[in-house]
Amino acid sequence: MNLTTKLLLGFGLSAGFLGYSQDLGKINPVLTGAPFLRIAPDARSGGMGDQGVVTSPDAFSQFWNAAKYPFSRTSSSVGLSYTPYMGKLTNDVFLLYGAFHKFLGQDERSTISASIYYFNMGQVDLTQLVGTDVASMGVSKPNEFSIDVAYGLKLSDSYSMAVTGRFIRSDLAGGFNTDTTLKAANSFAVDISGYYTSERFSSFGGYDGKLNAGFAVQNLGPKLDYTGNEESRSYLPTMARLGVGYDMYMDDLNRIGISFEGSKLLVPGSEYAGMGPDRQPRYEIPNVGPMAGIGKSFKNKNSIMYSGALEYSYDNAFSVRGGYFHESEEQGARQFATAGLGLKYRSFGLDLSYLINMSKVNSALDNTLRFGLTWNIGDETSNNDR
Numbered sequence: 162m163n164l165t166t167k168l169l170l171g172f173g174l175s176a177g178f179l180g181y182s183q184d185l186g187k188i189n190p191v192l193t194g195a196p197f198l199r200i201a202p203d204a205r206s207g208g209m210g211d212q213g214v215v216t217s218p219d220a221f222s223q224f225w226n227a228a229k230y231p232f233s234r235t236s237s238s239v240g241l242s243y244t245p246y247m248g249k250l251t252n253d254v255f256l257l258y259g260a261f262h263k264f265l266g267q268d269e270r271s272t273i274s275a276s277i278y279y280f281n282m283g284q285v286d287l288t289q290l291v292g293t294d295v296a297s298m299g300v301s302k303p304n305e306f307s308i309d310v311a312y313g314l315k316l317s318d319s320y321s322m323a324v325t326g327r328f329i330r331s332d333l334a335g336g337f338n339t340d341t342t343l344k345a346a347n348s349f350a351v352d353i354s355g356y357y358t359s360e361r362f363s364s365f366g367g368y369d370g371k372l373n374a375g376f377a378v379q380n381l382g383p384k385l386d387y388t389g390n391e392e393s394r395s396y397l398p399t400m401a402r403l404g405v406g407y408d409m410y411m412d413d414l415n416r417i418g419i420s421f422e423g424s425k426l427l428v429p430g431s432e433y434a435g436m437g438p439d440r441q442p443r444y445e446i447p448n449v450g451p452m453a454g455i456g457k458s459f460k461n462k463n464s465i466m467y468s469g470a471l472e473y474s475y476d477n478a479f480s481v482r483g484g485y486f487h488e489s490e491e492q493g494a495r496q497f498a499t500a501g502l503g504l505k506y507r508s509f510g511l512d513l514s515y516l517i518n519m520s521k522v523n524s525a526l527d528n529t530l531r532f533g534l535t536w537n538i539g540d541e542t543s544n545n546d547r
Contacts, residue, residue: 190493191430191464194346194385194395195331197280197305199426200526202258203242204533208501208514209470210484212422214354215375215404216470218544220510220535223260223276225402226377227311227323228356230262230272232547234477236539237263242512243532246280247525253283269542270315272323279306305331311352319359325352329397331385343387350382350397360547364409371547373406373420378427383451396454399427414476419469426464426492429457463489478505482514496520497527510535 193199203221206213213225220240222229244256262274282303309327316322332345354377364370378401384394406420429447436442447457458464470484480503488495501514512533518524 190491191426191428191458191461192395193398193426193428194387195305195307195329195348196398197256197278198307198329198380199398199400200244200246200256200280202244202256202278203240204244204512204514204531205482205501205503206514207244207516207531208482208484208499208503208512209420209472210422210468210486210499212404212420212468212470212484212486214377214402214422215356215373215406215420216472217373217408217418220262220537221258221260221533223262223274223309223311223325224258224278226354226356226375227272227274227313227325227352228321228354228377229375230274230311230313230323231264231270231315231321232356232358232544233262233264233272234542234545235537236269236542237261237537239536239538241534244526245529245531248529249523249527251283254281256280263539264542269544272313273310274313275308275310277306277308280304301334303333305329305333309352320355320357322353322355325354325379326350327352327380327382329382329385331387333387344389346385346387346395348383348385348397350380350399352377352379352381354378358547361410369410371408371410373404373408375402375404377402381451392448394448396428396451399451399455401425401427416474418472418474420472421467421469423465423467425458425466426461427455427458428464429454430461430464432457432460461492463491465489466492466495474503479503485519490520490522494520494522495524497524505535508537510537 201207201211202224218229218233220238240260242258246254246256257279260276262272265271265273285301307327307329309325311323311325313321313323327350329348334343357374359372361369361371380397380399382397384396386394402424404422408416408418410416431446466488468486472480472482474480482501484499486497496519498517498519499514504511514531516526516529518527
């Protein structure tokens, strides 16, 4: 792999995962292919500490937990979200996410949903040193995207499950033709998820309450092949998410929800591989299959992340949100607080969120304002009575 290939591959992986950092000495993150799939795409979850596996259903449930759709309050919806990325360094790197869901049949027990997630990495001007002169090698426009479809089904009045199929394409060369072996990598993945929401019950202080729980195992699939070399294939960002939440209804209009979520990257980290020629410890990432990699990932206890969120909603038309996300310093040091606002008028909704970095390491989303639009194009469902 020559210099151009290394630069392109390094740009794609680092831009999608950590952004940029000033102190790399203590950071040893687990790198994967298609790391954009770990970035929260929508403004609502962006205002709630990057969590969504257990929150109430919305148009963007496809990314987090498609099993939430059978409990949606509308029979069909569309969502579109925009996230500027690495805003302190450039203005042409961004993420776009669009999602759609629809109930099947008249019994409101099953749903079909789909989404597309696009990561534009901007324009990269490639140069090469020829003697004492810098020669242009052209322009590269790297990008990544995924397309998925999910089916959700209510297995009972309070519990549903969903399965998602996803196609992933990661083009770090951006269509630039060189003599390198770098090429666009394609793969497919599967998600399995579940969602539980109870009926309302008499709770603290005489107020009605409701319990929620959810889980998702995401991006189970073959590795991405960027170079045609078996030894350099990249794991997909396989994740396990688990969350619990509680909603308190102050009256028919006012609701307060609190939720907690834990997640783990199911990809093996570097392991001790003996002493090197310089008599220093040598570490390597195990080159095993995806399922064997999941097993080895549990040796890395630092790859567990957690978040907490609070959401106040008035008549499902106005919402204020806040959250916190924590990741260990060794795995990337993403630690930030979030704030968000949601507005709804008739069938249209607008979500805004803002991220405040609380880590010593710079974040690619620090002080970033995200936008999300939703359109409930269907009728109300019986879930409005829950």
